[in-house]
Amino acid sequence: QTKDKKPSVSLKRRSRSKKKSFKRLAIAICLLLIIILYTPSRQWLFQSLLENDEASNDDNLPASPLDTITAVPAGDSSANGGVSVNHITPIDEKCEFRVYDPPRHYNLDLNGSLETQPAFLSDAKYVRGMLPIIINPGREGIKKVCMDTSEWEPMDSENNQRWPFSDGQNPSFVSLRDDPYAIGDGGASSNIRPRIDRNTLTGLTEIYGADAVQTMYIGLVLFGDSQCRWNMTPAQLHEQGYSSWQKARSVRTKVAIMDSDRNLIGKAVLELVQDSSWGTKRKKIPRKMRADGVADDSSCTMEGKENDGCFDRSIQQLDDPRFFFHGGSLHVLFRNGPSFGYEAQVQHPVHIKAIGDGKFEAYIKASEMFEVCCGRNIAFISEIPGQPKDEVENPNTTNDELLALTWVDPVTVEVIKTPTTASSSITAASQKSIQRRLRKNKKVKSHIHGTNGYLLPLHSTSELLGVAHFHRPEDRDPNPYARVGHHYTHAFFTIQRKEEGTTVDGDTSPKFVLKRLSNEFIFESPSKSTSDGDIIQFASGLDLVGSDTEGKLLVSYGINDCESASIFLNMDYVQGLLREVKDGDEVINMMAEIKSAL
Secondary structure, eight states, rough: OOOOOOOHHHHHHHHHHHHHHHHOOOHHHHHHHHHHHHHHTTTTHHHHHHHHHHHHHHGGGOOOOEEEOOOOSSSSGGGGGTTOOOOOOOGGGGOOOOOOOGBBOOOOTOOOOOOOOOOHHTTEEETTTBOEEETTOTTTOOOOOOOOOOSSSSGGGGGOOSOOOOOOOOEEEEEEEGGGGGTTTTTTTSSSSSSOGGGGGGHHHHHOOHHHHTTTTTEEESSSSSSSTTTOHHHHHHHHHOOOSSSSSSSEEEEEEOOOOOOOEEEEEEEEEEEEEEOSSOOBBBOOOOOOHHHHHGGGGGGGOGGGGBEEEEEEOOOOEEEEEEEEEEEEEEEHHHHHOOOOOOEEEEEEEEEEEEEEEEEEEEOOOOESSSOOEEEEEOOOTOOOHHHOOOOOOOOOOEEEEETTTTEEEEEEEBOOOOOOOOOOEEEEEEOOOOOOTTOOOOOOEEEBBEEETTTTTEEEEEEEEESSSOOOOSSSSSSSOOOOEEEEEEEEEEOTTTOTTTTOOOOEEEEOOOOOOOEETTTTTSSOOOOOOOOOEEEEOOTTTTSEEEEEEETTTTTEEEEEHHHHHHHHHOEEEOOOGGGGGGGOOOOOOO
């Protein structure tokens, strides 16, 4: 046997060089770990890795048992079906409105001076040539929607974080009364058909009691890619206690229950039951049975007879979710670009069930989806005021026609096809593309867009009430103010149905006309000591509680794509804001350059 050769000198040197390289690498790793552990803004170093992982999973997150919550037991519960209704304890300062830096405020000059305004505001046209007014000076009655987000976003107290990535955006709250328009009007609205069947609310009445539910409100709040931290430096984020994350840790929609004083008493994540394929575009969600517990339920093995519990559930991204009513049921409308495209609006009935221990679950079913295309923030019409009394009182008469206001300017209303089963639950349907009616494409249009999801019947005048918005400039190009649109204003409007039989250019769609339109307004910002608004305000929720002359209008709106607020306005005040529109005029005919601030 031959002896092994001794290593050459070059091999020895190479070995020593490798050892030195390993030592340097080990030292570098140790230094990096020290920096991560002791640098206040350490999240910035590894955030992008987590963001990529979170972004790939946000649209199909598993349902979490932590996404349901019950009221805090206290006091006498006998009046509420054995469950006490109490407020959820506020989460420190999170339940207060945030304070924003000056660039996040509208900077509206109430004296009518345009010298301090950027050109896109001073050169713009406004309704009747009037500057926006500020609604609710003094901030009376404005309330923040306060939710605990620690379920999916633990607070980094070591990094001075006091605020989550988002407090909730674009809320949509409505009354749970089955006859909200009949409150306090001396019975004048006693013949109005209840808009929501009490069977729809069985899950909530089991928890809170039937009488208590009639005084409550239900809402939707989106938690997603907010703009709370827009254009803030790392130093500002740390100083003000904002989250340093650049993207949302999770995207989800919460169903919230509020008591008569608009205090949060219950919440649950809105889930998708995957009982059918869901989506029409590149990202389709498949029909999927649950992997656990199915074996114990015989119905899960019977094709076509499965119950909702047989199917898997997921959390999907529901952009701008809003409530509307139809056929006695509560529905949600939203957009989901990856699954349905960015022009289609998607609708579902909402199911709410009690699951024990004072908790509830909320979900939509893939099989009950129907979509509408293509408008801008489409609002639905399920109740047309002015229906003859004998039709209302006739139990054999139903008004199940669902209409959609696809555009405010020009007023465009379409009939929506919603095939129903014997139980009147909506089954899957695909609505043909709705084209904007521009009178053979010759009609000039304004840049007003609908905002709320359900037009409210005004029975005293046979009109339908909605709220719409402008943002300036009208494009959505990159800018220093916000991710896209900014400097929002709103305007209330009413439309009214014309007599049957009228057509335009052979079009047989229902004919509605613009009847009244308010001047533009902004809501007073709760975060500034002087009277002003926020550059992003989005009034996504609107509901009437009481008569349309003596009741109150509940407006829920988002602030700076960061937090949610609600406010009541007296209907006599709202009626005073609405002004008659000349027959045949559309919003575009009302737009003019600034005249004065008064």
